[in-house]
Amino acid sequence: MSAHSVFTAYLLAAAALPAGVHSQTAQRLGYAADAKLLIIHADDLAVAHAQDRASFEALSRGAVSSASIMVPCPWLTEVAEYAKAHPEADLGLHLTLTSEWKTYRWGPVAPRDQVASLLDPHGYLFPDAGEAARHIKPEEAEREVRAQVETALRMGIRPTHLDSHMGVLFSKPALVAVYANVAHEYHLPFLMLKVPGVPPEMYSALKPTDVILDHIFMAAPPLKPEDWLSYYTHILKTLPAGVSELIVHLAYDDDEMKAVTTNHPDYDGAWRQRDFNVVTSPEFRQALEENHIKLITWRELGKLLPRP
Amino acid sequence: MSAHSVFTAYLLAAAALPAGVHSQTAQRLGYAADAKLLIIHADDLAVAHAQDRASFEALSRGAVSSASIMVPCPWLTEVAEYAKAHPEADLGLHLTLTSEWKTYRWGPVAPRDQVASLLDPHGYLFPDAGEAARHIKPEEAEREVRAQVETALRMGIRPTHLDSHMGVLFSKPALVAVYANVAHEYHLPFLMLKVPGVPPEMYSALKPTDVILDHIFMAAPPLKPEDWLSYYTHILKTLPAGVSELIVHLAYDDDEMKAVTTNHPDYDGAWRQRDFNVVTSPEFRQALEENHIKLITWRELGKLLPRP
Numbered sequence: 001m002s003a004h005s006v007f008t009a010y011l012l013a014a015a016a017l018p019a020g021v022h023s024q025t026a027q028r029l030g031y032a033a034d035a036k037l038l039i040i041h042a043d044d045l046a047v048a049h050a051q052d053r054a055s056f057e058a059l060s061r062g063a064v065s066s067a068s069i070m071v072p073c074p075w076l077t078e079v080a081e082y083a084k085a086h087p088e089a090d091l092g093l094h095l096t097l098t099s100e101w102k103t104y105r106w107g108p109v110a111p112r113d114q115v116a117s118l119l120d121p122h123g124y125l126f127p128d129a130g131e132a133a134r135h136i137k138p139e140e141a142e143r144e145v146r147a148q149v150e151t152a153l154r155m156g157i158r159p160t161h162l163d164s165h166m167g168v169l170f171s172k173p174a175l176v177a178v179y180a181n182v183a184h185e186y187h188l189p190f191l192m193l194k195v196p197g198v199p200p201e202m203y204s205a206l207k208p209t210d211v212i213l214d215h216i217f218m219a220a221p222p223l224k225p226e227d228w229l230s231y232y233t234h235i236l237k238t239l240p241a242g243v244s245e246l247i248v249h250l251a252y253d254d255d256e257m258k259a260v261t262t263n264h265p266d267y268d269g270a271w272r273q274r275d276f277n278v279v280t281s282p283e284f285r286q287a288l289e290e291n292h293i294k295l296i297t298w299r300e301l302g303k304l305l306p307r308p
Numbered sequence: 309m310s311a312h313s314v315f316t317a318y319l320l321a322a323a324a325l326p327a328g329v330h331s332q333t334a335q336r337l338g339y340a341a342d343a344k345l346l347i348i349h350a351d352d353l354a355v356a357h358a359q360d361r362a363s364f365e366a367l368s369r370g371a372v373s374s375a376s377i378m379v380p381c382p383w384l385t386e387v388a389e390y391a392k393a394h395p396e397a398d399l400g401l402h403l404t405l406t407s408e409w410k411t412y413r414w415g416p417v418a419p420r421d422q423v424a425s426l427l428d429p430h431g432y433l434f435p436d437a438g439e440a441a442r443h444i445k446p447e448e449a450e451r452e453v454r455a456q457v458e459t460a461l462r463m464g465i466r467p468t469h470l471d472s473h474m475g476v477l478f479s480k481p482a483l484v485a486v487y488a489n490v491a492h493e494y495h496l497p498f499l500m501l502k503v504p505g506v507p508p509e510m511y512s513a514l515k516p517t518d519v520i521l522d523h524i525f526m527a528a529p530p531l532k533p534e535d536w537l538s539y540y541t542h543i544l545k546t547l548p549a550g551v552s553e554l555i556v557h558l559a560y561d562d563d564e565m566k567a568v569t570t571n572h573p574d575y576d577g578a579w580r581q582r583d584f585n586v587v588t589s590p591e592f593r594q595a596l597e598e599n600h601i602k603l604i605t606w607r608e609l610g611k612l613l614p615r616p
Binding site: 102103105 | 357361382383384385386389411412414415418420422429430431459462560562563567
């Protein structure tokens, strides 16, 4: 199974949730049951400067309401400076157990010999989410995830939430448990749906007070460039009631980004530039307004958790 | 002492070597005693895509005759692919014990807990060469250096030589010994001068068969942008006989490089673009020809070593 298809399969199942099987999260937030609440979420901050620049621009324009950061990536210091200068920005940690590009790689934050099951033969994180999920020992995933949270905190980042790069931590019960346990320990909300048909042991580490979303949407192959705007505006026009997240990947398609994503058309620089162009377009903004969609943040969702 | 000034002081001392105190390396190579032999050497490959692109371009044009690679840096895979596609390219390892930029950082290759004396509080290599030299335990430097060589070999790089990023391995006898010992073990020549006035214990790990250069030149602050071409052509016009290395730092001054080198005017993107412009200029090429300078490589120097 390819890197993105694990996550995509999960998301598509999520997107197919029947109307009415929702989480009550909107009501817990104080909204009417028919409110359409949406987090527009930029993934992959710190992966590249072009990704950071485009994501910071979209955050500052309010084109996205939230974003998450890849701690093992080289541009973390740039993002930490942004986070400290913009304490209002809704920034979580995009817990990272894969390094998926061909020319440009990163390793773990924890000592390599303590997380050996996470590494390819060159000492980088595995490129493929399926391969990662098969090889990773849950106790080593937990060590790495904890090291990522601690590194972010030490650098002055105050994360509003957790999620999982390429869905590795959504892929099997033992890894979902790592994800939920670390989130509980740090009192952070985390991206999670309850999907009909998914075996219940997938959710066994969850607590009744956890914040559950109703729907997630994310562009996935084989979406064609000419269909980009209509794909996104269709999501907005048909957005169900409840709490949804729309995941986007924002970057400028410059020399750096083309080189990072070389030989990988899915989610490459051009893909990310199209995402940026759509979320900052007047048509997208108009569709948000016309469909009475209220943008929310993970910080608001975090307020639903019991006080530590 | 600032990051570059340790190395710079060393180099300036080297550049001031009196004529005639030379190494016999030219004669060992079969050249006349008055031959002017020069390695034009691009440092810092793998640090950034803009650095790689400019350095590959200069290598392919013959504007530089050699280059070296920073193994802990994110773009190593890109450089390894280049090295495998260009087995004739003269590529060494720029052994790296510092991570000097402000927005963009890297850690060690060895497990962090085995090289703790190399790390700043965020788990990256120290930004400053002086600080690194003070804190680093030689046995941990050796562990990291060895891990860098092994990683390069595993990725298919066949290094022609070793040198030291920001001169950390030239800074005290115990670190020079690490450098020389690892080079001896892998049968590689390594950048080394014998500078009058330097305490002899600095050289105690060297062997009589080691290849010693006569002169090293490198642009250093406070060189002004308008003096760039004349600085380099002056070096060529006055190049002494013997084996010299001219160290340059080549990059395109694009968004990535500006961001990597932000708030650090010395050796920033603009500096590296000027270096690229000079070494690829007709004036520079003409000065090489008019002054009868023969470009050589580290591969040729390596042939002087005893067969393993």
